[in-house]
Amino acid sequence: MIKTINKKYQQQLMQIKEQCQEASKKLKKAFQEGAAIKIDNKEIMIIYKYISCLQFSNIYQLSNQVHQEVETAQINRHLYQPNYKIVDQQLIEIYINLLKEFINDICYQVDKFKQEKESVLFIVTKTYHDYKAYSYWLYKIFYYLDNNFTSYSWTSLGAISISLFKQEYFDKFNKLILNTIFQFIYETRKYGILLNKQIKQLIELYSIMGSKEVELKYIRESGQYYYISKKQEDAQRFYKEQFQSHLLTETSKYYKNEIDDKLNLTTTEFINWANSIFKLEQDMCLECYQISQQALKNKFKLILVSDQAARLIDSPTGLGYMLKYDQTDELKLLFKFLIQNQECIIYISKYFEQKGQLLNNSFENQEQIEQQKNEAELYFTNILLFMEKAQDIFLNQLEKEPDVQR
Incomplete structure (x- = not known):
């Protein structure tokens, strides 16, 4: 009977994966075309329903049936504990793999356009925005896991999202992003021109990448997505070490020469x-x-x-x-x-x-x-x-x- 149930939820997991892939394609197409994201709530609810039904109909049903069987067999119920974790782990793997696929795509885009500072500014701003939007919509799909998770060791969906982005995107392009910011600041100082406002999006990376726990928010009026740090101390420490210290050093170097002149x-x-x-x-x-x-x-x-x-x-x-x-x-x-x-x-x-x-x-x-x-x-x-x-x-x-x- 356990094998039958396992086979059934594996089939449902496959359905969830296929539904998520379809939703992922729609999101990527919208980002590529610069169009508004149009995913019907019904589509999200279908996947959400699959996930929640998978949890309730299989995990809890499995728990009850195994409990009855082990009582009859006089076997300690905790021996079956791994069966309860398999579904949760596989759902998280789907979520993580979808994020990793997206990160690979946007890393490729940055690699193609990293020669000119204007190109870097545009592509990093765009890919960072797209990743936040992508993570936000995936969160809505996998929302059930954040609110009904009973796993033995758990980190939130938001924490997974930002951790993957930092490790596989930000750490890779940190130096490029920092140099781009200072090139624009140098131009503003030298010629007295207005600083490109998109620079703010690049600097935002440094104010959030030190966060370990975040939540994603969407501001409908502006169409912007934001990571909100739950522990400002971590975020501020990272910002000061990774950006502000460099900003102060570059400022001193630049104005020392200016004062001499x-x-x-x-x-x-x-x-x-x-x-x-x-x-x-x-x-x-x-x-x-x-x-x-x-x-x-x-x-x-x-x-x-x-x-x-x-x-x-x-x-x-x-x-x-x-x-x-x-x-x-x-x-x-x-x-x-x-x-x-x-x-x-x-x-x-x-x-x-x-x-x-x-x-x-x-x-x-x-x-x-x-x-x-x-x-x-x-x-x-x-x-x-x-x-x-x-x-x-x-x-x-x-x-x-x-x-x-x-």
């Missing part, structure tokens, strides 16, 4: 250029990688403000020049730029300290005492004027940005 600018010109960089990079962050916004902001405060503060103050067109010619607007610009990192204010203090020391040393020359007195008076007057202006600027800044007070 801008050393001939006046203090005001450099600050205006640096402020334009802050704006450009903020726009890119908001558009494509918001998670890294604070890390990048800190990086720019370091390389554009902290590392340049002393040079900008001591420059021939720096603080002394601005005070001498009463350049109030330029002083405001300098102070507002430096206040982004409050530690930089110490460079202003050092500037005045050095000027004071120079005046002290010059008093040794008796012939120039009168002249030095006048210079000292002018010097301390300038300090007072500067401190008044600095206070006004700072108070205005507090009014405009109350968060600074905290």
Whole structure:
């Protein structure tokens, strides 16, 4: 009797496999044609019904009949436990094989178009979208397994989907994807053009590939599919290690060269250029990688403000020049730029300290005492004027940005 039941559910498994293959062909055709996915719910329910009926009519029926037989034969029922696992395992194998077939197809597509960054951007964006859509529809077909699984060791359908994609697709093309992202970022920085919005889809890979448990969601209004991480800590750790660390390194390298080329600018010109960089990079962050916004902001405060503060103050067109010619607007610009990192204010203090020391040393020359007195008076007057202006600027800044007070 057990053999008869086993044969029957093997036949039903074959029917399920055939139905899934038909559904898979329809999905692949829709992806290839760029058409809307049209799988009737009836088709899904037919396969779903096969799976659920297979579980209830065979597994549970088998369980009851075996239980009666083993009671008669005085045999321990757990000896038959492997029979209960076979169907579940075979259903999962169907699910996994369908995903692997699809991954092989999309890997082939990427291999064909990996020469140009525009092609890579297009094909990776498309194949990633298609895989999420494919996984979503397969999930609907195999949904029963996630909700009624009684297996001894189980991982969710979503976890299987993302794990296979990471191992057999992402790990293979990780370097290619990363290089493509940075090529587009480099172009944006160099020419000030808008960053291609599709880059966001590539960066999304790094924000989700570290996840071990996910669920798939479909947003009907936008037609987009998403992996939602159930453990954000894993996802964030992977993102920081695999993407953000490279982003910060590449950013430092690029702007080190840019700063070296801008050393001939006046203090005001450099600050205006640096402020334009802050704006450009903020726009890119908001558009494509918001998670890294604070890390990048800190990086720019370091390389554009902290590392340049002393040079900008001591420059021939720096603080002394601005005070001498009463350049109030330029002083405001300098102070507002430096206040982004409050530690930089110490460079202003050092500037005045050095000027004071120079005046002290010059008093040794008796012939120039009168002249030095006048210079000292002018010097301390300038300090007072500067401190008044600095206070006004700072108070205005507090009014405009109350968060600074905290």
